[in-house]
Amino acid sequence: xxxxxxxxxxxxxxxxxxxKDVLRxxxxxxxxxxxxxxxxxxxxxxxxxxxxxAEGGDTKxxxxxxxxxxxxxxxxxxxxxxEGVDVLNMREDSAEDIAKELLA
Amino acid sequence: xxxxxxxxxxVVLYExxxxxxxxxxxxxEALSTLLDNGFEVTRPMAGQDVAPADGAPMxxxxxxxxxxxxxxxxxxxxxxxxxxDALEAAREVREAAGAxxxxxxxxxxxxxxxxxxxxxxxxxTFCLFDVYGVDEKKQITVxxxxxxxxxxxxCSRVCPEVAILFPKYGKGPINGDVVREQDVQREAMKVxxxxxxxxxxxxxxxxxxxxxxxxxxxxxxxxxxxxxxxxCLGKLKKDLDIPDEVLMTLPSAEDIEExxxxxxxxxxxxxxxxxxxxxxxxxxTERDWGI
Ligand code: SF4
Ligand code: SF4
Numbered sequence: 001x002x003x004x005x006x007x008x009x010x011x012x013x014x015x016x017x018x019x020k021d022v023l024r025x026x027x028x029x030x031x032x033x034x035x036x037x038x039x040x041x042x043x044x045x046x047x048x049x050x051x052x053x054a055e056g057g058d059t060k061x062x063x064x065x066x067x068x069x070x071x072x073x074x075x076x077x078x079x080x081x082x083e084g085v086d087v088l089n090m091r092e093d094s095a096e097d098i099a100k101e102l103l104a
Numbered sequence: 105x106x107x108x109x110x111x112x113x114x115v116v117l118y119e120x121x122x123x124x125x126x127x128x129x130x131x132x133e134a135l136s137t138l139l140d141n142g143f144e145v146t147r148p149m150a151g152q153d154v155a156p157a158d159g160a161p162m163x164x165x166x167x168x169x170x171x172x173x174x175x176x177x178x179x180x181x182x183x184x185x186x187x188x189d190a191l192e193a194a195r196e197v198r199e200a201a202g203a204x205x206x207x208x209x210x211x212x213x214x215x216x217x218x219x220x221x222x223x224x225x226x227x228x229t230f231c232l233f234d235v236y237g238v239d240e241k242k243q244i245t246v247x248x249x250x251x252x253x254x255x256x257x258x259c260s261r262v263c264p265e266v267a268i269l270f271p272k273y274g275k276g277p278i279n280g281d282v283v284r285e286q287d288v289q290r291e292a293m294k295v296x297x298x299x300x301x302x303x304x305x306x307x308x309x310x311x312x313x314x315x316x317x318x319x320x321x322x323x324x325x326x327x328x329x330x331x332x333x334x335x336c337l338g339k340l341k342k343d344l345d346i347p348d349e350v351l352m353t354l355p356s357a358e359d360i361e362e363x364x365x366x367x368x369x370x371x372x373x374x375x376x377x378x379x380x381x382x383x384x385x386x387x388x389t390e391r392d393w394g395i
Binding site: 009011033047069 | 141145158210274279
């Protein structure tokens with residue numbers, strides 16, 4: 001199981017305190033993870049790194065709305081598999097709940 | 105290089121054999137500063153998975169006593185956090201590796217939810233900036249993301265299926281939130297332009313344009329005329345959430361009609377070219393095109 005954290009760097013749509021808190025909990029967890037500055041930006045650039053994430057087996061993604069994340073990967077030509085991907089929504093849920101899910 | 109091209113530098117925050125562990129605050133600071141400055145960061149741990157290397161240049165940062173083993177095929181740089189600051193090191197290596205720099209841009213472009221899209225082409229007809237196109241399978245596609253006007257979600261408001269997302273938009277369902285029945289009904293009403301503007305969109309723009317032109321010809325004070333145009337378009341702005349900048353650069357009604365005709369002709373040409381291919385979907389009708 002891999003973990004991907006999206007920092008949503010280029011806009012303020014994810015609450016800053018939730019973002020920071022999730023990142024801090026990940027940092028302190030002893031868990032391996034990948035962190036990207038902004039999945040939207042990567043989708044726009046059709047970044048090759050998205051393919052590695054999409055094809056690399058089961059993944060938990062801390063970002064925003066699952067529908068947005070799904071179609072951002074699709075738009076980059078690297079659709080997420082229909083199973084094995086869990087998208088956690090930092091726009092809606094608390095850092096505590098997200099960290100619990102990520103690290104479960 | 106356009107703002108959406110180029111490889112990012114991947115930074116690996118290393119705390120494995122041959123290095124000393126970072127303290128919690130140092131690790132968090134390094135990570136969040138790098139992310140805030142547009143870098144991608146991986147924190148590997150023994151026996152756990154991260155995304156594999158993908159050919160992008162890599163910088164290994166840590167309190168390194170010796171450089172860890174690396175694939176000779178992979179461009180890898182090593183910097184010791186005992187000697188350098190994480191962000192400075194990343195910037196220096198990014199420059200040396202020719203990787204992409206942080207751009208002050210908001211990645212703003214439409215993303216289509218193909219679970220909902222019916223390929224009606226209203227977005228293609230409506231968008232004034234050639235953001236949409238049609239692919240070889242005659243499927244609507246977002247082809248010029250870079251042309252999209254930052255903070256303008258107008259095309260998502262004309263989509264009858266609520267299939268267009270802008271993940272960086274403030275409100276749902278355009279931001280990717282779940283689409284509810286009332287959203288579909290509301291958007292359907294907006295597409296029924298008679299509800300929106302008391303006529304069809306192009307007709308309404310044409311009337312407004314004509315009125316504005318009449319006013320311009322009698323109005324000597326240009327700034328007053330501009331204000332009037334802004335007032336005329338106020339309802340459009342309010343209902344479709346279109347930024348001023350986009351409203352003020354709207355082409356003339358004739359331009360819009362010409363654009364719609366061109367888009368329709370292009371589509372018909374494509375349809376004719378691939379007539380041997382059985383298409384399950386009906387060809388767009390006059391009504392579907394919204395003109
Ligand atoms: S995917 Fe969501 S969380 Fe990530 S950058 Fe885009 S809007 Fe922000
Ligand atoms: S307007 Fe909506 S449903 Fe129609 S083609 Fe565009 S995205 Fe698809």
